[in-house]
Amino acid sequence: MLAPSSSLVVLPTTLPRRTLLTETVLVLGVSLGASAVWAVLSIIRKLTYEAPLSAQTTTMNSSVTPDRPWLDLAYQLAGIGLALVPVLLALHLLARDAGASVGSARGAARAVGFDLRRPGRDILHGLGLAAAIGLPGLAFYLAARELGLNTSIAAADLEAVWWAVPVLVLASVQNAVLEEVVMVGYLFTRWAQAGWSTATIILTSALIRGTYHVYQGFGGFVGNVVMGLVLGWAYTRTRRVMPLVVMHALVDIVAFVGYALLADRISWL
Template sequence: MLVPSRRRLRLEVWIVLGLSLGQSAVYSVVQLLVKMTKAPLAQGTSTLNRSQSTREYFDLTYQLLDIIFALVPVVLVIYFLAEHRATAFGKLGFNFARPGNDLLQGLGLAALIGIPSLGLYAAGRALGITTAIIPSALDSYWWTVPVLILSAVRHGIVEEVIVVGYLLDRLGKLGWSMPLAIFASSMLRGSYHLYQGFGPFIGNALMGVVFALVYTRTRRVMPLVIAHALLDTVAFVGFSLFGKSIGLG
């Protein structure tokens, strides 16, 4: 199989990011500017899972469509990373080859990131650099919790496969050093959380560094997906059930 040229790889990366989290980062910066020019950040709010219709089953339809279409860039990445006699799933470690180890590592990472995230959220609110985060504003239906769990899994897959597995691979092939690639990956992760304020930017950038370092050692993205999905599930479902603001990893 022919090795793509650097020019082709750069174009590929811009296409993937433009269709996914790079686009989210641009919108996030604009949303941050809107909030900052309207009122102090401490008075702003950031709602992560919104109802999209007052009619129950149309809202469910919209929620599921959002989840499905958000995963399309992941399919594109899997296609780009596929090589002769080697699947992208194996290359990224995005499979069930080591379920026990992946689960244990995911649980450990979730604990490592989750507890400090709550502290960073509280500190950011106290300093006035973080908006109030509302993890879920969905109405209470029979499908609310399952959809929130699916949304959490979606975030875990999209972010970890693209920002860690794919981006580190492509930046490495473009000649970037590993420290520089990790820095770029973590800054991207932080930037698409900027709409929540500067606290979540810092917290998610640090999380990006930790996740990228773990990936460079294990070459498996699955533990990162598990950890991220667990963090978001606790935040989304916990808020939906108990109505308390929770800092996100």
């Protein structure tokens, strides 16, 4: 059995190091690693476009069939649901490897702190992280855009339908669960099982997080690397993913819903 990292409490494993690392590459390949590849191609396209980066707009949460709202809702919900499949895959792999020590994907989720055992503490911790990251993150985005290092972000581009805000909230929660369970709960466990140091794990996860946000511009890359470092450090202190999910969901809800409600009223957005 491989010896885990001394700074992270991880699930037991009988898998060899090469298998552990191959598995993480494959999980990333069907989830956020694939997003990183598309993000790199997107920033290359934007950098080679005739307009400067700061004059371009990156649109998120767009309508697919704006002329048929019922079908558009189906597209939005399908996208949110399918994006969570890698989360179930990651937890399934952890549970299958750990065997009786966790018993199921639910047990694996509990082992990485993705559960409801400590709702009050997790919410308070998440709120603190959101305050520490959200406002500085907005200021950094605005500065990067003014310096020509980032595109303008249109965080929500859904039609004015009754389900727009609920879908944006669900999309925010989906982003939070996918990124924090996979990038922190799963990868930190597997890389620690493979013998990586805690510092290497935190840095590697943060760099991947920044890369799949680079489609926004270099400000998006740097800002998300910093966020990844903070969240990685926080996880090593608490061993719980849920506060990170709370933080991420809150930040995205404010960004997505706030943009949808205020974009026409506030010019600097």
